[in-house]
Amino acid sequence: MSDLEKTEFALPEGFGRPDDSPVGLTVLPEERDVEKSLRPKSINEFIGQPKVREQLNLVLAGARRRGVTPDHILLSGPPGLGKTTMAMIIAQELGTSLRMTSGPALERAGDLAAMLSNLMEGDVLFIDEIHRIARPAEEMLYMAMEDFRIDVIVGKGPGATSIPLEIPPFTLVGATTRAGMLTGPLRDRFGFTAQMEFYSVEDLTKVVTRAASILGVSIEPDAAVEIASRSRGTPRIANRLLRRVRDWADVNGNGHVDLAAARSALAVFDVDELGLDRLDRAVLDSLIRGHGGGPVGVNTLAIAVGEEPGTVEEVCEPYLVRAGLMARTGRGRVATASAWHHLGMTPPPDAPGQLDLF
Numbered sequence: 458m459s460d461l462e463k464t465e466f467a468l469p470e471g472f473g474r475p476d477d478s479p480v481g482l483t484v485l486p487e488e489r490d491v492e493k494s495l496r497p498k499s500i501n502e503f504i505g506q507p508k509v510r511e512q513l514n515l516v517l518a519g520a521r522r523r524g525v526t527p528d529h530i531l532l533s534g535p536p537g538l539g540k541t542t543m544a545m546i547i548a549q550e551l552g553t554s555l556r557m558t559s560g561p562a563l564e565r566a567g568d569l570a571a572m573l574s575n576l577m578e579g580d581v582l583f584i585d586e587i588h589r590i591a592r593p594a595e596e597m598l599y600m601a602m603e604d605f606r607i608d609v610i611v612g613k614g615p616g617a618t619s620i621p622l623e624i625p626p627f628t629l630v631g632a633t634t635r636a637g638m639l640t641g642p643l644r645d646r647f648g649f650t651a652q653m654e655f656y657s658v659e660d661l662t663k664v665v666t667r668a669a670s671i672l673g674v675s676i677e678p679d680a681a682v683e684i685a686s687r688s689r690g691t692p693r694i695a696n697r698l699l700r701r702v703r704d705w706a707d708v709n710g711n712g713h714v715d716l717a718a719a720r721s722a723l724a725v726f727d728v729d730e731l732g733l734d735r736l737d738r739a740v741l742d743s744l745i746r747g748h749g750g751g752p753v754g755v756n757t758l759a760i761a762v763g764e765e766p767g768t769v770e771e772v773c774e775p776y777l778v779r780a781g782l783m784a785r786t787g788r789g790r791v792a793t794a795s796a797w798h799h800l801g802m803t804p805p806p807d808a809p810g811q812l813d814l815f
């Protein structure tokens with residue numbers, strides 16, 4: 458089994474949404490191969506994220522000119538926006554190999570030492586979910602990132618000795634859905650942080666069209682736009698919705714996806730016009746019907762919808778905020794006037810509107 462597969466299984470239980478949700482962000486085992494086939498292989502093939510692409514191109518080209526390994530790179534952003542894909546592309550562009558692991562898999566410093574001591578010069582070490590790395594491994598990582606050296610402790614108790622070990626120069630690529638949870642010293646050791654943003658409908662339309670051509674789905678342009686606009690700004694969801702729409706078209710028609718097929722399929726799977734799924738709507742519902750629009754704490758909301766607070770915070774909220782439906786304030790989460798309208802209700806006069814937020 459490759460390290461990549463280990464990484465993706467290493468996410469803690471309860472991470473993501475219920476598996477029956479088409480918008481859920483948990484990568485299901487049967488989906489792994491499809492995702493692999495859909496991953497862009499080069500920076501030019503990577504759709505959207507113009508800023509990140511430009512910055513990365515510079516970082517990589519600069520290092521190439523100077524003949525050194527690039528600075529360590531942190532990829533930050535909500536699930537499904539292409540962090541793992543980008544890490545693979547970085548190694549590809551550098552012409553080096555990629556070693557993959559994840560924060561939760563590095564429980565002991567020894568786990569990391571084993572990974573580091575196997576690196577070859579110039580390799581890219583990818584640590585997914587780097588904010589979940591255990592403390593002792595994190596401390597070892599500081600030294601490795603800064604001095605390409607680690608101290609390996611041999612033995613236990615008073616007889617324990619520390620043996621210095623040189624590590625060949627490498628580039629660490631860390632990915633995180635929670636940049637705020639990284640400790641200061643770790644964050645400071647990255648030379649460059651790429652902030653991945655939600656995708657525009659236009660870019661997601663390209664993602665859907667590209668995936669359709671790879672998967673051999675015949676699709677009308679307006680159907681691709683429809684799927685894109687309901688994908689919560691997220692390529693993983695766009696690809697997933699495309700496959701559900703294809704299922705619908707295969708079963709109810711001749712497999713050709715037109716606008717009517719896309720709309721009917723998305724209705725069956727409970728994805729509304731804004732791309733919100735049941736969990737998003739449950740959060741808004743609890744915020745508005747249960748708490749008069751807030752402010753209310755994320756823990757209270759999570760309990761009300763039966764989810765982990767981390768899931769509500771990492772998966773639901775970024776998109777609700779970006780869609781202008783929710784605001785995070787010092788006192789808690791607040792529903793905007795648009796959120797009230799979205800649930801078909803009249804907002805109270807003091808509900809914040811779009812303009813108050815930006």
Ligand SMILES: Nc1ncnc2c1ncn2[C@@H]1O[C@H](COP(=O)(O)OP(=O)(O)OP(=O)(O)O)[C@@H](O)[C@H]1O
Pocket residue numbers: 482491492493495496497502503504505535536537538539540541542543632634664692693696
């Ligand atoms: N820019 C893009 N263009 C085309 N497809 C993309 C792009 N970004 C991501 N994808 C598709 O979306 C899927 C998810 O991307 P990826 O696994 O890289 O996301 P991630 O940010 O690592 O997610 P997670 O936080 O859950 O690990 C990939 O299989 C890929 O096919």
Ligand SMILES: [Mg+2]
Pocket residue numbers: 540541542585632
């Ligand atoms: Mg990933």
